[in-house]
Amino acid sequence: QVQLVESGGGLVQAGGSLRLSCAASESIFSINAMGWYRQAPGKQRELVASIFSGGGTIYEDSVEGRFTISRDNAKNTVYLQMNSLKPEDTAVYYCNARKWAVNYWGQGTQVTVSS
Numbered sequence: 001q002v003q004l005v006e007s008g009g010g011l012v013q014a015g016g017s018l019r020l021s022c023a024a025s026e027s028i029f030s031i032n033a034m035g036w037y038r039q040a041p042g043k044q045r046e047l048v049a050s051i052f053s054g055g056g057t058i059y060e061d062s063v064e065g066r067f068t069i070s071r072d073n074a075k076n077t078v079y080l081q082m083n084s085l086k087p088e089d090t091a092v093y094y095c096n097a098r099k100w101a102v103n104y105w106g107q108g109t110q111v112t113v114s115s
Helices: none
Strands: 006-007 010-013 019-025 035-041 045-054 057-059 067-072 077-082 091-099 103-107 109-114
Touching: 006 077, 019 035, 019 091, 019 103, 035 067, 035 077, 045 067, 045 077, 067 109
Parallel strands: 010 109
Antiparallel strands: 006 019, 019 077, 035 045, 035 091, 045 057, 067 077, 091 103, 091 109
């Protein structure tokens, strides 16, 4: 059972930046992929970015070039650096870990971008 604890959400003006953190309860070397999803009111949860055990990354089209996912293996932590934030980025952001085809989720952290 992988436990995930997110932090770093908040309220920011459009054009601003936030960094989300996700601390895992075990070594992220043992996790196949970690990522960030978001869910806005009335919308489905969507993938924002993922980082794989080999270091590769993928991004949702609307955040490409603005968001960066990274990891600190020593701290078992994955980060999402969000720059040039837009009101449409407003959502609850969830950390995800996928290990041996099982998905684990954090509790979510609210990101609100004001115009």
